[in-house]
Amino acid sequence: MGTSKIKIEKFNRKGDFGIWKKKMRAVVVQQKCVHTIRDGSDFPEVMKASKKQEIQELAYSLQILNLSDNVLRKIDEEDTATKI
Template sequence: MATAKFEVSQFDGKIDFDMWSQKMKAILMQMKCAKALDDSWPEGLASNKKFEREEIAWSTIFLYLSDNMIREIGETTTASNLWAKLKAKYETKTTPNKCFLLKQFFSFKIDPAVDLEENLILLNSISDKYKDIKAALEYGREELIVDYITNALRNKALEIKAESIFLQRSMNVAID
């Protein structure tokens, strides 16, 4: 049997959590320890096997997190606890995550590590379908942080995608 090598980026809070989490689940399934994410172990699994798989799952997730994420998540002892913290903070479907993104968006600050030109290019490159976000950024805040702009734009993109799917489904129902 050949072994496969997988390339998955470290999660740093800037990339798409939903996509990253799906890839992580696939890796954990390959390692036969995905059940650790929700503690849904099969009955009869020996406790030493469960413990071993739990350690593999936790360490795998941990190693695919950036240093900043590790600091942000804090100390965890189980894969399910680590996974739950990540989902609570970054999964796009949760209300707390939407509130977190809105809070980030409205407290946006220019990144002092990046020159002003790069910050302005980022604002000017925002397309017209995000014009409400662009207006809020241009006129609503004195300070901006690049991470907040990108998070707000990702959130808006997900809203647009959801609306598009809803419209497609509505049209399909109307046609039927």
């Protein structure tokens, strides 16, 4: 199975946040990181902590890379995908 690049516009506070949020959820699901945008309690119990951390970091980076600089400045203190 090949990989596909998903491109969505960065959220810049001028567009529709609800639409952007739906698109970001689809990206996170596609990357198998959906556990991180909830409270994280639904990670499989048998999953290693290192794997959970890897998934959390991937979800965080996906969100960061899809926000404009001016929005990133507003959420600079947030350090997890859930907090963003």
